[in-house]
Amino acid sequence: MIVLSQEDIASKVKAIGKRNPAYAEVIQWAGELLSETVRASGKFRPPQLSLGQERSSEAWSQGRSLLDPGELSLDWEQARALYRRLVGLVETRESGRRQVEGLLQALVEDQEGAPGLLKAALTSDLKAIETAAQALEIDPPVLTLLLRLSLRPALLDVARDALERLDLRRWTHGHCPVCGSAPILADLSGEGGKRRLHCSLCETAWPYPRLRCPFCENDNREDLSYLRAENEEGLRVDLCSGCGHYLKTIDLRELAGPVIVPLDDVATWHLDLIAQQNLEDEEANLSRAT
Ligand SMILES: [Zn+2]
Ligand SMILES: [Zn+2]
Structure with missing residues (x-):
């Protein structure tokens, strides 16, 4: 994991804006948000990892992730x-202003002493986040x-700690x-293009075979x-018709690294749309054929 x-x-913001000018403005903004998280990183109380939360080494290699994010007690304050500072940065953007009220409303409801939607983000309950976004009229x-x-900041601390032992x-x-969260991006590097997956939550990267669906x-x-992105060398989406999942992939032999998960994810939102469309079409074709 890089600090x-x-x-x-x-430099990443600049490279993305150059590669795809349609993203220049949004990536500038995402870069400001990310910078704020870097500034905040020293302020978080270190998460308490109680021993019982860690899996045995055997259970781990069999696929039980080291931690269960739903059980983590983080510095919610x-x-x-x-979160409020990030919403403040959204407010400085003209296109973001209409969302500010909804975004602030989103953290009001608590669940067992923690903001419910932060808990949902922690357990990757994307359905709950989407439902809330729709109710509050903000973009999911x-x-x-x-x-x-x-x-x-809290999760990166946890991951850094954990990786020393794994x-x-x-x-x-x-x-x-x-x-235990799903990957959000993959990269390819080196001879033959070895693949690494990047976690959607704690940003840990780990090696994974190239010709296998991680889902x-x-x-x-x-x-x-x-599918390859049009006019963008080094970007593609891997699709699995077996389970209907997809993964956005950055070829680091063609595009400069390092992968910065929050920025590379935002800069490839168009690939999410292409992939979702493609999988929907495929499903429609299948149901027509049967
Ligand atoms: Zn993770
Ligand atoms: Zn699959």
Whole structure:
């Protein structure tokens, strides 16, 4: 895991804006949000990991992630404060202003002493986040991004701690070895394009075979395909017709690294749309054929 500097963020923002000018403005903004999380990182009380929360080494290599994020007790006060500062940055953008009220409303409801939607982000309950976003008339991807970013300093601390004790070469699964969440991005690098997956929550990266779906562990090549982004070298989406999941992939042999999960995710939102459309079309074709 890399420790990001403000310079890393600035140069990534610049590279993305150059690669795809349609993203220049939104990525500038995402960069500001991310910088705020880096500034906040020293303020969080270190998460308490009680021994019982950690799996045995055997259970771990069999696929039980080290931690269960739903059980983590984080510094909710700092997460809340960071969330409010991020909403403040949304307010500075003209297109964001209409969402501010809804975004502030989103953290009002508590669940067992913690903001319910931060808990939902922690357990990757994207359905709950989407439902809340619709009710509050805000964009679901913006709400998801803000929630994840407000947890980011705490989770990166947890992951950094955990990684010192784990040998990732022994992990052969498609979900995150630290927190069990699904990958949000993959990268390819080196000779033959070795693949790494990047966790959607704690941003841990771990190696995974290239020709296997991390969501259903299917390696039947007939089910696996990919789409390339138009006019963008080095970006693609891997699709699995077996389980209907997809994964956005950055080829670091063609695009400069490092992968910065929150920024590379935002800069590939168009690939999410293409992939979702493609999988929906495929499903429609299948149901027509049967
Ligand atoms: Zn993780
Ligand atoms: Zn699959």
